């Protein structure tokens with residue numbers, strides 16, 4: 346364990362020194378991409394999201410440019426992904442829990458009204474982000490969970506639908522069938538599932554994913570949303586970071602916004618989105634705020650289950666942040682990217698990172 350710590354220390358010091366000593370091109374290779382700033386001519390809206398949000402950013406930008414509210418815009422953006430049966434990490438088509446049931450989490454925050462809402466473990470509703478918004482607007486509460494959240498959505502006109510697509514069901518079955526060779530389940534070779542031959546079972550053993558989308562409007566108003574089906578095959582009732590304000594999403598209309606995807610448990614232990622916004626409040630650029638948060642997560646990660654041989658965390662967690670000025674950035678432990686739209690179409694940009702590999 347000692348060795349791990351010292352190795353991590355060396356790695357960390359090495360990366361920091363590199364960034365300090367080298368010019369911006371070299372620094373980018375060491376995990377600090379050129380600092381992102383919104384176009385100089387000023388008050389154009391800006392949208393950022395996790396990498397799966399190119400279309401979401403386009404949709405949100407169209408609405409922002411038409412003068413629509415920031416929260417309306419980002420929710421309309423993520424609705425595209427929630428309704429997409431091919432995206433197995435969000436909304437309809439999301440991978441289910443251990444029992445084969447799709448349970449969704451979502452949160453929203455609206456800067457101008459300094460308010461937020463969330464739902465967790467909600468079943469049968471394709472667009473939980475809309476229900477999170479209703480919690481914010483139509484109740485004195487912030488978070489509704491499970492049956493209560495579903496009933497609340499039904500009262501507001503939502504249809505209860507089956508969210509488990511055939512594709513997601515087959516992948517769940519394969520996971521279940523491979524859990525143990527000492528149970529009564531037969532493996533997929535029994536002909537139950539029709540899987541691509543090169544599909545690697547281990548590659549989706551703990552698959553997860555989410556969309557986070559944040560926007561700042563021309564007038565400086567900020568909103569954000571995070572929505573997910575969470576960790577695949579999770580224990581029924583498990584709630585990740587996405588619906589927890591301060592973890593999966595946080596913003597302050599005076600400062601900026603931060604959201605997250607990846608291992609929710611790591612984020613929950615430090616309320617990282619809240620922390621990033623507080624770092625921005627202290628004057629840090631959004632990218633530096635995200636990197637600082639990564640260091641906090643790294644510091645908290647001592648369980649050997651979560652460490653590689655070299656002592657670095659073996660999981661992924663992303664942060665995406667923007668501030669009121671239109672500066673933005675992201676970070677992960679290792680190279681990754683996120684989506685941005687500053688009015689000239691959505692594109693991917695590199696996140697900052699702590700380790701090359």
Ligand code: ASP
Pocket residue numbers: 553554555573574575576584585586587605606607608609610
């Ligand atoms: N953060 C999500 C959760 O832990 C999953 C993810 O983004 O991959 O539920």
